[in-house]
Amino acid sequence: RIxxxxxxxxxxxxxxxxxxSQQNLTIVxxxxxxxxxxVTSDQFRKDLSYFGSLGKPGVGYRVDELIEHLEKILGVDSERRIILAGVGKLGSALLAYPGFLNFNFRIVAAFDNDPVKIGKKREGIxxxxxxxxxxxxxxxxVRLAILAVPAESAQSVAEKLVECGIRGILNFAPVNLDLSQKVYVxxxxxxxxxxxxxxxxRRVLL
Amino acid sequence: RIxxxxxxxxxxxxxxxxxxSQQNLTIVxxxxxxxxxxVTSDQFRKDLSYFGSLGKPGVGYRVDELIEHLEKILGVDSERRIILAGVGKLGSALLAYPGFLNFNFRIVAAFDNDPVKIGKKREGIxxxxxxxxxxxxxxxxVRLAILAVPAESAQSVAEKLVECGIRGILNFAPVNLDLSQKVYVxxxxxxxxxxxxxxxxRRVLL
Ligand SMILES: NC(=O)c1ccc[n+]([C@@H]2O[C@H](COP(=O)([O-])OP(=O)(O)OC[C@H]3O[C@@H](n4cnc5c(N)ncnc54)[C@H](O)[C@@H]3O)[C@@H](O)[C@H]2O)c1
Ligand SMILES: NC(=O)c1ccc[n+]([C@@H]2O[C@H](COP(=O)([O-])OP(=O)(O)OC[C@H]3O[C@@H](n4cnc5c(N)ncnc54)[C@H](O)[C@@H]3O)[C@@H](O)[C@H]2O)c1
Known part of the structure; x- marks a missing residue:
C-alpha cells in the first residue's frame, strides 16, 4: 500500500x-x-520509485513524460465527475471554484434538502x-462526492451516497464517518x- | 522533530x-x-510516546487527564486569535464558520482590497x-492568519503577513509560497x- x-x-x-512546462523547460x-x-530530492526519488523507474541519474527528468506519467497514476488524464451534497456557505464557494477544472474535476450535480434552494441554478448547475x-x-x-452538509446530517447523507454507488467522499463535516469498506473517505x-x-x-526560528 | x-x-x-467525555466515560x-x-492502537501509543508516558497498560487512559494534556500540547488551552486575508466566497464561508470556536480559535479581523467590501460588517467583523x-x-x-486571496496575489499578501509579525499561515491559494524561515505555512x-x-x-474493495 502506498x-x-x-x-x-x-x-x-x-x-x-x-x-x-509553462516556462518552456524540457529537462529538469x-x-x-x-x-x-x-520535500528533499531523496523523498522525491523514493516517491517515484513506487511507480517504476523514471529519469536518469545525472541527466534529469523529461517534463512532458513525467507529467503524462503522473497524470495517469493520479487518474487525472480523463475527466472526473463529482457531485456536491450540501449547497450552503462552503458548498456554494466550492461550486464556484474554477480550480477543480485544472485537474479535470467537474461538479456535474449538486443536492440539498432546503426547499428554498431546490430548483435554483448556481454556477450553471x-x-x-x-x-x-x-x-x-x-x-x-459519478463515483466521487464532496460532503458539505452540517455535522448532524453528515452520517445519514454519507450513507445515502454509498447506496447510490459513490466510492470516494471528500468530507468537510467535522465528524468521523462510519461507513462500509466500499468507500474511501x-x-x-x-x-x-x-x-x-x-x-x-510556535517552533519556527525566531 | 515531530x-x-x-x-x-x-x-x-x-x-x-x-x-x-460527553458520553460520561472516565477511563477508556x-x-x-x-x-x-x-489509526491502529500501536500508532496511537507511538504518537503519545513523543510527549511522555500517559495511561497505564492494561488499565487505560483517564479521559479528563488526556484531554488536558492534548489541549496543552496543541496550544488550544487558551484562546488563539487569527486574522483572515481575503473575504471572497471562501473567506466569507470561513468567517461564518462557528466550528473554529470549538478549538478556541477566533477570527478577530478580516482584510480585503476591494473598496466595495471595505468598511462593511460580516459576522460582526x-x-x-x-x-x-x-x-x-x-x-x-495575532500570530496566525488564514490566506484566502486569489492565487496571483497570494505571494505578495503572504509577504505582508510575515512583515506584520504573523508566524503561521493556513494557505488556501493553490500556489507554493516562498517565504522566510520565520513563518510556518x-x-x-x-x-x-x-x-x-x-x-x-479506485482501490477500495469492490
Ligand atoms: N463554512 C466553512 O468555512 C466550513 C469550514 C469547515 C467546515 N465546515 C463544515 O462544512 C459543512 C457545511 O458548512 P456550511 O458553513 O456551508 O454550512 P451551511 O449551513 O451554510 O450549509 C449546509 C447546507 O446543507 C444543507 N443540508 C442540511 N441537511 C441536509 C441534508 N440532510 N441533505 C442535504 N442537504 C442538507 C442545508 O440546506 C445547507 O444548504 C458543515 O459540516 C461544517 O461544519 C464549514
Ligand atoms: N472557493 C473555493 O471553494 C476554493 C477552494 C479551494 C481553493 N480556493 C482558493 O482560495 C482563494 C480564494 O478563493 P475565492 O473563491 O474565495 O475567491 P474570490 O475571488 O471569491 O475571493 C478573493 C478575495 O480576495 C480579495 N483580494 C484580491 N486581491 C487581494 C489583495 N491583494 N489583498 C487583499 N485582498 C485581496 C478579493 O477582493 C476577494 O474578496 C483562491 O486562491 C482560490 O484559488 C478557493
Whole structure:
C-alpha cells in the first residue's frame, strides 16, 4: 500500500511540473521540481520509485513524460465527475471554484434538502432535491462526492451516497464517518489544520 | 522533530476524547479512542510516546487527564486569535464558520482590497483595508492568519503577513509560497485532496 502522503506529494510534483512546462523547460532536475516544496530530492526519488523507474541519474527528468506519467497514476488524464451534497456557505464557494477544472474535476450535480434552494441554478448547475440523488448519480456515472452538509446530517447523507454507488467522499463535516469498506473517505478538517499550524508556528526560528 | 501527521492525529484524538467525555466515560482504552479513525492502537501509543508516558497498560487512559494534556500540547488551552486575508466566497464561508470556536480559535479581523467590501460588517467583523493590517495585527497580538486571496496575489499578501509579525499561515491559494524561515505555512489544497481521493477510491474493495 502506498502512503497517502506519497500520493499528496505526487499531486504537488504535478503542479510544479506544469509550472516548469509553462516556462518552456524540457529537462529538469529533481531539485527544480521540489523547489518551494518542503520535500528533499531523496523523498522525491523514493516517491517515484513506487511507480517504476523514471529519469536518469545525472541527466534529469523529461517534463512532458513525467507529467503524462503522473497524470495517469493520479487518474487525472480523463475527466472526473463529482457531485456536491450540501449547497450552503462552503458548498456554494466550492461550486464556484474554477480550480477543480485544472485537474479535470467537474461538479456535474449538486443536492440539498432546503426547499428554498431546490430548483435554483448556481454556477450553471440546478440544485436538486437530495431524494433524486440515486437517479442523477447513475445517469452521470459519478463515483466521487464532496460532503458539505452540517455535522448532524453528515452520517445519514454519507450513507445515502454509498447506496447510490459513490466510492470516494471528500468530507468537510467535522465528524468521523462510519461507513462500509466500499468507500474511501478523506477528511478536510480545518480545525485540525489550525491546531497543527499553532503547534508548528510556535517552533519556527525566531 | 515531530511529524506533521502525528500532530494532526493528536487533534483527531482530542476530538474523539471530547465525544467520549460527553458520553460520561472516565477511563477508556486506546481502541475506544481510535475507533472510527483509520489509526491502529500501536500508532496511537507511538504518537503519545513523543510527549511522555500517559495511561497505564492494561488499565487505560483517564479521559479528563488526556484531554488536558492534548489541549496543552496543541496550544488550544487558551484562546488563539487569527486574522483572515481575503473575504471572497471562501473567506466569507470561513468567517461564518462557528466550528473554529470549538478549538478556541477566533477570527478577530478580516482584510480585503476591494473598496466595495471595505468598511462593511460580516459576522460582526468590520472588513478592513489590507493597508491597515500591520496596525490591527500588532493591536490584537495575532500570530496566525488564514490566506484566502486569489492565487496571483497570494505571494505578495503572504509577504505582508510575515512583515506584520504573523508566524503561521493556513494557505488556501493553490500556489507554493516562498517565504522566510520565520513563518510556518500549511497548505490546504483541495485539488490535491481530490486527486488523492481519486487514487484511493479506485482501490477500495469492490
Ligand atoms: N463554512 C466553512 O468555512 C466550513 C469550514 C469547515 C467546515 N465546515 C463544515 O462544512 C459543512 C457545511 O458548512 P456550511 O458553513 O456551508 O454550512 P451551511 O449551513 O451554510 O450549509 C449546509 C447546507 O446543507 C444543507 N443540508 C442540511 N441537511 C441536509 C441534508 N440532510 N441533505 C442535504 N442537504 C442538507 C442545508 O440546506 C445547507 O444548504 C458543515 O459540516 C461544517 O461544519 C464549514
Ligand atoms: N472557493 C473555493 O471553494 C476554493 C477552494 C479551494 C481553493 N480556493 C482558493 O482560495 C482563494 C480564494 O478563493 P475565492 O473563491 O474565495 O475567491 P474570490 O475571488 O471569491 O475571493 C478573493 C478575495 O480576495 C480579495 N483580494 C484580491 N486581491 C487581494 C489583495 N491583494 N489583498 C487583499 N485582498 C485581496 C478579493 O477582493 C476577494 O474578496 C483562491 O486562491 C482560490 O484559488 C478557493
Amino acid at each position: 502512503p497517502q502522503e506519497t500520493i499528496r506529494r505526487l499531486a504537488l510534483y504535478l503542479r510544479s511540473l506544469r509550472k516548469l 532536475s529533481s531539485s527544480q521540481i521540489t523547489n518551494h516544496l518542503n 440546478r440544485i436538486e432535491d437530495i431524494s433524486r440523488m440515486r437517479e442523477v448519480v447513475s445517469r452521470f456515472g 478523506l477528511d478536510v478538517d480545518m480545525g485540525t489544520e489550525l491546531m497543527a499550524l499553532t503547534y508548528f508556528s | 511529524p506533521q501527521e502525528t500532530i494532526r492525529r493528536l487533534a483527531l484524538y482530542l476530538r474523539s476524547l471530547r465525544k467520549l 482504552s486506546s481502541s475506544q479512542i481510535t475507533n472510527h479513525l483509520n 468590520r472588513i478592513e483595508d489590507i493597508s491597515r493590517m500591520r496596525e490591527v495585527v500588532s493591536r490584537f497580538g 500549511l497548505d490546504v489544497d483541495m485539488g490535491t485532496e481530490l486527486m488523492a481521493l481519486t487514487y484511493f477510491s
